[in-house]
Amino acid sequence: MNLIDNFKLNREKENFRDVIESIYNGVEFKGTNLWVLVFAIFIASLGLNVNSPAVVIGAMLISPLMGPIMGLGLGMAINDLTLLKKAGYNYLFAAGVGLLTSTIYFAISPINDAHSEILARTSPNIYDVLIAFFGGLAGILATSSKLKGNVIPGVAIATALMPPLCTAGYGLATWQLDYFLGAFYLFLINTVFIALATLITARLLKFPFKVHPDDKEKGRVNKIVWSIALITLLPSIYFGYDIVQKNNFQKKANQFIENEAVFPNNFLLQKNINPISKEITLTYGGLQIKDSAVNVLKLKLNKYYLQNSKLIIQQGFSYLNENKSNTKQENLLTSTLNDKAIEIEKLNKTLDSIYKQKELSRQVYKEIKAQYATIESFVLQPSTLINDSIQKNIWISNLKSKEKINPKEQKQMKEWLKVRLATDEIIMNFEN
Structure with missing residues (x-):
């Protein structure tokens, strides 16, 4: 066909x-x-x-x-x-x-x-x-x-x-x-x-x-139809071109900000790109940005074909003068940075704890596998035991074996694991 x-x-x-x-x-x-x-x-x-x-x-x-x-x-x-x-x-x-x-x-x-x-x-x-x-x-x-x-x-x-x-x-x-x-x-x-x-x-x-229709009538109808279509079409072409231009401006502005608008000891708090007025407004937090640095940044607009754009630099937390620090602003900035540092420290401790827990589980698995070759998988997890009267930290372990482990061996494993983890509280489950 x-x-x-x-x-x-x-x-x-x-x-x-x-x-x-x-x-x-x-x-x-x-x-x-x-x-x-x-x-x-x-x-x-x-x-x-x-x-x-x-x-x-x-x-x-x-x-x-x-x-x-x-x-x-x-x-x-x-x-x-x-x-x-x-x-x-x-x-x-x-x-x-x-x-x-x-x-x-x-x-x-x-x-x-x-x-x-x-x-x-x-x-x-x-x-x-x-x-x-x-x-x-x-x-x-x-x-x-x-x-x-x-x-x-x-x-x-x-x-x-x-x-x-x-x-x-x-x-x-x-x-x-x-x-x-x-x-x-x-x-x-x-x-x-x-x-x-x-x-x-x-x-x-x-x-x-x-x-x-005769040819004359047909031609007249066609002219009317295509005239209406053209009148409707022309404004939409302009609006479509305008949208493309705005998208291009937005794209170039974002590239400029990502690649060039970086100042030492400052972080970008907010960006506002206005394609209609061709304005790029950047708000920073940190040290006072010198006029010379801002002028250098403005010169880089040409590199991204943004030479007709207006760059506005605003500052949130800033020193009004590097030599004469404003105490109120300094305290605010210091407090903010300290809060961030505490948050980062907490996150680092959490990550360290997770990493150490994985390493401990991996090592204990190797040790217990060396003693009991039939073990297939091993889970070890810290947890909290809560009831009406107490709340205490415990360990929970789940062990899967190819062959059935008798009660005596189960007890030996549990006692060995208590010693290995330096704890008296452990719940151990066995699967065969």
């Missing part, structure tokens, strides 16, 4: 009439579809409000918003004005209901914080365009195929129509215009490029025209 044949769709194509009827049925918002839309709006708004990705994903899965958007694309593809008008009306109706409902919800909700699930929908870019377009391609292909599988739920999650609409409602309810504009623009991106993907795929699959 030719490799190209694997990519052909003819064998799996659904009957065109059935596909068109299916999209027609998904376009309308009345009865069940309308109630499902309302419930999906509330679920998405609640998920955004409590910052729950799982709830937001649930809203995406049950949202019926994909129907009228695919109807818009198919209506343009097959020159079906009835479908186009119906899909356009229902799309505007659904978007209006979604925006109004989410605005009312967020207006009365006691939680008004913009969590990560909301913020993620306020800065659309070129990547969102690509997601919408390829999601739309997958959606119309699945709808046109007999092997639909689980593509439609996946497309609903990937293209995420409901969350940005509800985020736009959040922006209106909290009077944050930038949130509203960003989220609504993302909603429009998803709409335009899902519809465009539907149009292109329907044409490639050669869906039959309802009314065959």
Whole structure:
């Protein structure tokens, strides 16, 4: 079989009439579809409000918003004005209901914080365009195929129509215009490029025209479609470029801090990288950093292509003057360092204790193995015995042997181990 044949769709194509009827049925918002839309709006708004990705994903899965958007694309593809008008009306109706409902919800909700699930929908870019377009391609292909599988739920999650609409409602309810504009623009991106993907795929699959357009009308429609797509696309390219630039700045700044921003007798308490203002703010604790050292560090910005950035050095615990020490700051620094030293000493003692315990267990195992060759494994562990009247330190040992050890030998082992460990308290278990 030719490799190209694997990519052909003819064998799996659904009957065109059935596909068109299916999209027609998904376009309308009345009865069940309308109630499902309302419930999906509330679920998405609640998920955004409590910052729950799982709830937001649930809203995406049950949202019926994909129907009228695919109807818009198919209506343009097959020159079906009835479908186009119906899909356009229902799309505007659904978007209006979604925006109004989410605005009312967020207006009365006691939680008004913009969590990560909301913020993620306020800065659309070129990547969102690509997601919408390829999601739309997958959606119309699945709808046109007999092997639909689980593509439609996946497309609903990937293209995420409901969350940005509800985020736009959040922006209106909290009077944050930038949130509203960003989220609504993302909603429009998803709409335009899902519809465009539907149009292109329907044409490639050669869906039959309802009314065959003449060349003049066809050219006019194509100009309108591509103009809308281009107008939607251009801002997203700018935002995508902006995101790439910010990520590059963040990466270079972190490399600069890690490799160069090291001062003797100082430790970095906090770093703040602002890609928008191109500022790098570093807060240190320790000795006063000289201006000459700071100037040398600023010169190294060029090495990381950060020459247009502003470096701000701040100091937390510091000596205002190396010769005239400030007593209060000195005492604070000394106290902090002493506390750290005590913590380190405690950790070192704990590590030493663990290491010594391992060495002791290994040595005792060798000694007892030399006396009793049938022993397979040996566990030795210090512990604490607690009851209502006493609390004392004991040793617990677990010994496994290939052959059964008689009671006399068990007693001898236990007595020998008491002497070896210099203890009177030991619990010894034997396994055969």
